[in-house]
Structures are given as structure tokens and as C-alpha cells.
Amino acid sequence: MDANGNDRMINASTDSKTLRPRFGRVLVVVCGAIALLFLVSLAFTGIVALLRFGALAILAEYVIWMLYWAPCVTIAPSGVIVRNVVREHEVTWPAIERIDTKYALQLFTAGGTITAWSAPAPGRHATMRVASPELKGLPESTYAAERSIRPSDIPSSESGLAALYVRRFWEQLRDGGFLDKGVEGTGVRTHWLRGEIVTVSVLAVVALAALLLVP
Incomplete structure (x- = not known):
């Protein structure tokens, strides 16, 4: 996949993707x-x-x-794994209530907000470098009023690329009816990286x- 998100449609039932910051x-x-x-x-x-x-x-x-290098975001059929510096969060798909990128990729759940160290939002001047193709074909939950998006949602940014994958998986599962809150075992697991x-x-x-x- 390129920075504009122009790849084949990922399949939420079989595909997985791990993202690390390019600069890192x-x-x-x-x-x-x-x-x-x-x-x-x-x-x-x-x-x-x-x-x-x-x-x-x-x-x-x-x-x-x-x-x-170690911090990353893994998008998998079972959910999203956010590995930060000393802690790792495993978030199942039904647990995700909202996806945001204001400061970094953030997953809002009933138990709190998970922020991805490896997917920070770009600087305020990022909009000056945005090409119009980057703003097309994104998941519906990306867009705000009047089909506008924030710089942090642009796929060429670390936060935007991670959010693109998460939203694609999440919307596929939502549209397929697989995000029923009553499903047993949904939630967030957090553990320290003891090693x-x-x-x-x-x-x-x-x-x-x-x-x-x-x-």
C-alpha cells in the first residue's frame, strides 16, 4: 500500500497489517x-x-x-494491538466506539482511550502539502462535515495511515453486523512489556x- 491508501481493499476476516513510523x-x-x-x-x-x-x-x-522502532499498531482480524514504549494494549473490534487522530491515533472505548505512540498527528502545516487524490476514497468515518478531513487523517501522515486501516476494518465489520456489543469476550487487555x-x-x-x- 502507498501513502495515499491506493491498494486493494483489505479483508477484515483474513488480513493483518503492522505499521511503524517511517522516520523512526x-x-x-x-x-x-x-x-x-x-x-x-x-x-x-x-x-x-x-x-x-x-x-x-x-x-x-x-x-x-x-x-x-518497537512501538507499532497492528490491525488484525481479532482487533487492534497498540504497542507503546512499555505497555501493549489489545483492543477487540466491538470494544472500539470511536476512532480519532487529533493528536495521534486514538481508539475510544468504554474503558478509556488508547493512544498510539507510533502514529502521531502531523504538524499544522501539513495541509499545504496535501494532494487532492489523498482526500478521495477514504472510509466514511474519516470525513467530517462537508466531506472535509483534518491533516491528521491524511493517509500520508502516520496517524492518518493507521486510522485508514483501522477504519476500513472497523467499517467492514460494522456493515457486516459483527460489532454487536453483546458478543462475549469483547474489551481491552493491557499489559506491561516486562522483557x-x-x-x-x-x-x-x-x-x-x-x-x-x-x-
């Missing part, structure tokens, strides 16, 4: 290359320098990965210890 992926790769070069230079400098600053470089790259939390904590302790203890 580039940033992680670039920073990873810099961290690798830094580690190599430390190795050439000497084992002491590598022991003292190596863990700090690895910690910095891992934090950048946590912030800009990431433990890893970053251990790296932080090791990096601090290396800075303090290695001469």
Missing part, C-alpha cells in the same frame, strides 16, 4: 550504525575504553529502539557500574 525506522538504523562505529573505535582504543563506555553505547541504541523494562534496567545498571568502577 530510519533513525534507529542510522543510530545503530553510529553505535557500531563507536564500539569499533573503542575496541581499537583499548579494552579499558570498551569496558567503560561500551555498555553505555548499547544502552543508548536500545532506548532509541524502544522509542522509535523490555528488565532489559533496559539491566543495561542501565551495567552502564552506570562501568562508568563508576572502570578506571
Whole structure:
């Protein structure tokens, strides 16, 4: 699918899609290359320098990965999975009451609002770069009065692309009568990403210890 949403119609019963911010992926790769070069230079400098600053470089790259690569939005037949920095939310389709993009992709449910870290809204000047084809053929729930849309709903933005997929799935299921609130087991499940939390904590302790203890 391109940034304008011009692909085949997705099928809510079989298809799934995971979206990550484009800028974030580039940033992680670039920073990873810099961290690798830094580690190599430390190795050439000497084992002491590598022991003292190596863990700090690895910690910095891992934090950048946590912030800009790991967060994502997965749209699947079972619902929407919003993975943020340290928590993950599993939202079933019947639990979604409204989809918004004012500040980022937001899923409104009876239990609260889920905001996607990986799908932020664009800047206020984004409308100046909008091509008219981007405003056509979007899900009906995208449009406000007089068929207008906000910059945050434009498919070339992170929030707009995620909302496009979510709304397409949601509208297909709604029109098929599958969003009955009485369906058993609907709701939101939230859990902490314990593996990431433990890893970053251990790296932080090791990096601090290396800075303090290695001469």
C-alpha cells in the first residue's frame, strides 16, 4: 500500500497489517550504525575504553529502539494491538466506539482511550502539502462535515495511515453486523512489556557500574 491508501481493499476476516513510523525506522538504523562505529573505535582504543563506555553505547541504541522502532499498531482480524514504549494494549473490534487522530491515533472505548505512540498527528502545516487524490476514497468515518478531513487523517501522515486501516476494518465489520456489543469476550487487555523494562534496567545498571568502577 502507498501513502495515499491506493491498494486493494483489505479483508477484515483474513488480513493483518503492522505499521511503524517511517522516520523512526530510519533513525534507529542510522543510530545503530553510529553505535557500531563507536564500539569499533573503542575496541581499537583499548579494552579499558570498551569496558567503560561500551555498555553505555548499547544502552543508548536500545532506548532509541524502544522509542522509535518497537512501538507499532497492528490491525488484525481479532482487533487492534497498540504497542507503546512499555505497555501493549489489545483492543477487540466491538470494544472500539470511536476512532480519532487529533493528536495521534486514538481508539475510544468504554474503558478509556488508547493512544498510539507510533502514529502521531502531523504538524499544522501539513495541509499545504496535501494532494487532492489523498482526500478521495477514504472510509466514511474519516470525513467530517462537508466531506472535509483534518491533516491528521491524511493517509500520508502516520496517524492518518493507521486510522485508514483501522477504519476500513472497523467499517467492514460494522456493515457486516459483527460489532454487536453483546458478543462475549469483547474489551481491552493491557499489559506491561516486562522483557523490555528488565532489559533496559539491566543495561542501565551495567552502564552506570562501568562508568563508576572502570578506571
